[in-house]
Amino acid sequence: MTIYLGHRAEDGREQLLLDHLTGVARYAQAFADSFGAGALAYQIGLAHDAGKYSDKFQRRIRGAAVQVDHSTAGAQLMIERRNAPAAYCIAGHHGGLPDGGGQYDQAQPTLSARKEKPVEPYDGFWREVTLEPAAFAPPTILGSGGFTASFWIRMLFSCLVDADYLDTEAFMQGKKPPRGDYASxxxxxxxxxxxxxxxxxxxxxxxxxxxxxxxxxxxxxxxxxxxxxxxxxxxxxxxxxxxxxxxxxxxxxxxxxxxxxxxxxxxxxxxxxxxxxxxxxxxxxxxxxxxxxxxxxxxxxxxxxxxxxxxxxxxxxxxxxxxxxxxxxxxxxxxxxxxxxxxxxxxxxxxxxxxxxxxxxxxxxxxxxxxxxxxxxxxxxxxxxxxxxxxxxxxxxxxxxxxxxxxxxxLNYDVFRRVQYANLGKLCDEELASRLNGHTQVLCVVGLRKHAQTVFALLEQKGSVHLSTLMTPRHRRIMLRLIRRRLKRGRTCRVVSTSLIEAGVDVDFPVVYRAEAGLDSEIQAAGRCNREGSRPLEESFVYLFTPEDAYTAHLPHMLRRPMETARNVVRGCRELDAPETIERYFTQLYQLSGPLLDQKQVVSRFEKAQGSYPFATVAGDFRLIETNTRAVIIPKGAQYRKLEERLRSGERSRGLFRKLGVFTVSVYERQFEALAGRGALEFLDEQVAILRDLTLYDGKTGLKIPEGCGEVLFV
The missing domain is CATH 3.40.50.300 (P-loop containing nucleotide triphosphate hydrolases)
Structure with a gap:
């Protein structure tokens, strides 16, 4: 009798393939029960490694130097059974959900190409496994149905791959890992x-x-x-x-x-x-x-x-x-x-x-x-x-x-009203800096990193702080601790920051200046003024101003539109932050944006897919923050030295790069090329660029960008 193996551990232990399939099936069923598809997920789990029953795979798992595709067999099996959702899940359970593709995709990594791909015979599967028709509760169709179906497939895929990871993990470790067992x-x-x-x-x-x-x-x-x-x-x-x-x-x-x-x-x-x-x-x-x-x-x-x-x-x-x-x-x-x-x-x-x-x-x-x-x-x-x-x-x-x-x-909104708004019109950098220097404690929020650095350079330096993403996350955290300490002790604290300080950062200034932006950004900046309500309303001002044309002349349309919409909506409004003003702003903004609310046509591509879903293509296109930036590592700090040793030894793990993130600044492509062109960077390989010229990293403002390499995005 042939013994079919699913996994072998380093210590020689062996897991029967049928045990792996039933283990994955049970996990997947438990996961998918939460949305009514447990029985279907069980069948997907049973079939996902059908290709491992081939003689070629069994030789490989026992040490033969052969390569074999073990996922296509199960995908073809489900295609034959007219179960496209299961076919997508099984085809992608190692490499990722594929695009559906078309009949001429033989050379492409699509589901259609998998359908025509030759596979090794896997007759042993049928001797050990019985697949049953699976009843399930279909999702409620939203829109045209294509997006709903693709979302449902991705959820089934999640059940399968997590089940596969968990069952394999438990076998390889020889015991159940420390998962679960939290407070109810x-x-x-x-x-x-x-x-x-x-x-x-x-x-x-x-x-x-x-x-x-x-x-x-x-x-x-x-x-x-x-x-x-x-x-x-x-x-x-x-x-x-x-x-x-x-x-x-x-x-x-x-x-x-x-x-x-x-x-x-x-x-x-x-x-x-x-x-x-x-x-x-x-x-x-x-x-x-x-x-x-x-x-x-x-x-x-x-x-x-x-x-x-x-x-x-x-x-x-x-x-x-x-x-x-x-x-x-x-x-x-x-x-x-x-x-x-x-x-x-x-x-x-x-x-x-x-x-x-x-x-x-x-x-x-x-x-x-x-x-x-x-x-x-x-x-x-x-x-x-x-x-x-x-x-x-x-x-x-x-x-x-x-x-x-x-x-x-x-609510009684008057209770929450802690600030007054005033519009100063256009201010040049010198006028703005002069105003800021007249305050003991003040926050100024601008849209561009270059603007923040320019205004900061014009301030009286004692007690002044700069914040932007040209500083490493570690550097910014240190500066935020300094800001909170100065504010608490009543010491001089003038801060110039990009919008990174707006959304929820717990700081409390008596006065805030905000460069003209979308209404939500202006109100978020106001949330850093008199945050605790400890000062009288008549002493707590948020000053809105229009920066010099050089900072706004080349903004992309998607960034200019919120600014212009806010300007139109609040013209003549006494209460800039009133709920009705905010609703009117967003309503107009969305109406004006139209098709640009789905710039990559993600929804329409799935809706029109007719069963051939572009999973891989959309995954490559969907980037919530699109900056087209390159990372520059700033070699400062005792903790960094240990990480650098690992880098120079050749390690390129995800965990290492995640830890290096707090020592990294992201710059635009032109800025990166300018730094490289002047010999300021050391390249360990195509992935890793370290700042060699440390005179270009200032302890107050962060990375200095070469002249002529401006930015066009709010950061």
Whole structure:
């Protein structure tokens, strides 16, 4: 009797192929049960490695030096059974979901090409495995149906690849890895109650009473509202972070949802949110997952770091805090490593913090993904911001019945009004700097890195601080700590920053200057002024100004339009931050943007696909932040030296590059070429460029860009 092997471990242990197939099938079924496709996922799991039954593969696993494609056989099997979703999943479970392609794709890596590819006989599969017809609950069709079908396939793919990873991992390690076993949603809610008892009991003052009213409304809604789409429109200072968490945990308990996912626009503010959640819920229950975090294997297999390292792979944790880039690019990826977490998004509460920051060129695909999650995957989604984008018409295009419900009660907005706005008109750099020098503590936010550096150079240097992405993330964190310390102690603190300081960064200035921008950006900048409401309204000003023409003359249309729309909407408005003003701004902005809300035609390509879905092509096109930049490593700091040793030894791991990220500055292609042209860079290979000329990195302003290599994007 032939023994068919699925895996062999380094210590000689062997896993029977049938054991692997049934193990994967059971995992996949459990995952897909959350959206009604468990039985189908079980069959996909059984068939995914059918090609391993070939004699050639069995020789390879026993040490023969032969190559064999073991995924095409299962894909062809499912094509013969007219099960295209299963065929896509199996064809891509190692290399990634392929494009569907067409009949002339024989030389291309598409599903159509796989259909015609010769495969090794795998007769043993039929002697050990029986495939049954699988009943499943189809998703509700949104739009024309093509996007819905492709999204459903990607979710099935997630179930398969995570199941494959987990079963293989358990066998190779010889024991079950330290996954799961976190506090329950009920326990997390109890911890939140204890935190609220200590921090929200007997509120004093109108502001704290309004904050408590928002918190109570969110808790009540969590218990009472059925799953769906929600908005939480809370003015800056209204405590939306804790209130949205309270809604999410109450809602998850009420409807037996599995986790809370908090989606934040920028890595620059993720640490403070994670820190707040860990203080409330405990460090072991909160996962931070973004490009700047890397978990190490700790001492002992059950360490907190080891658990988080594994949880980052598939988001198997009760509270996940991630970035919009990580979240949406995963939803449109075709790679197994990124897609394996998608099934754990189902049956969750998702909070989209600062929802208005979703980039305009990708707004429609992101809205469509939120709609799919809400309607078909037992997910409640909350759009949370002080400047609520007018997304109702975009959701109505997908499904007229999909309407959001507001969680925040009617508010006395005067209680939250902490600033006055004034428009100064056009200011040249010298006039702006003169004004800033007249303040002891002041924040100035501009649109371009070059503008920030120019204005900073004109300031009195004692007590002045610069912030921009021409500084490494490590450098910026140090400067933010310095800023907070100076503000707290009442010392001189003049800050010139790009927009990186706007969205949620916890700083509190008496005066803010903001270069003309989109209305949401102007209001976000205002959120750094009198943030705690400790100063009189009449002393807290946000000054808007128009910068010199040199900074705005060559802006791309997609960046100029928000600025011009804001200018038109607020003309004559007394209350720039009134809800009706904000709604009018976003409504006009989206109407004027039209087709540019899906610049890469992501939605239309899937809708028109007619079964031949462009998974791989769209994955390559979908980049939420498109900068066309190159990374320059800045060799400063004691921690960097150890990383450099690993670089120079030849290591090129993802983990190493992630750690190097805090020592890196991204520059545009022309700027990179200019630095290279003057011999300022050392190249270890095509991937790695280290700044050789350290005179070009200033301890106050970061990397100096050669003259004549300007930038055209807001950063």
């Amino acid at each position: 949603i009920e326990e997390l809610l109890a911890r939140l109650y204890r935190y609220m008892e200590d921090n929200f009991k007997n509120p004093k003052g109108d502001l704290n009473r309004e904050r408590c009213a928002i918190l109570q409304a969110c808790m009540d809604a969590g218990r009472q509202q059925s799953p769906g789409l929600f908005t939480l429109t809370v003015p800056t200072g209204g405590g939306k972070t804790v209130s949205s968490l309270a809604f999410a945990l109450e809602h998850a308990k009420r409807h037996h949802l599995k986790r809370v996912i908090y989606v934040i626009p920028f890595t620059s503010i993720i640490d403070q949110t994670v820190s707040e959640f860990e203080k409330i819920l405990g460090k072991g229950n909160v996962l931070a997952h973004h490009s700047g975090v890397e978990y190490e294997d700790g001492e002992g297999n059950d360490s907190d770091q080891s658990r988080k390292k594994l949880a980052a792979e598939n988001w198997d944790m009760p509270v996940v805090v991630t970035t919009a880039v990580q979240f949406f690019e995963s939803l449109f990826s075709n790679k197994p490593s990124r897609c394996r977490r998608l099934h754990n998004i189902a049956q969750s509460v998702i909070i989209f913090d600062e929802a208005q920051t979703i980039p305009l060129p990708y707004l429609k695909p992101c809205v469509r993904a939120i709609a799919e999650l809400t309607v078909n995957y037992r997910t409640s989604c909350v759009l949370c911001t002080a400047t609520q984008p007018a997304l109702g018409p975009l959701f109505a295009e997908v499904l007229p019945a999909l309407q959001s419900r507001e969680l925040c009660p009617p």
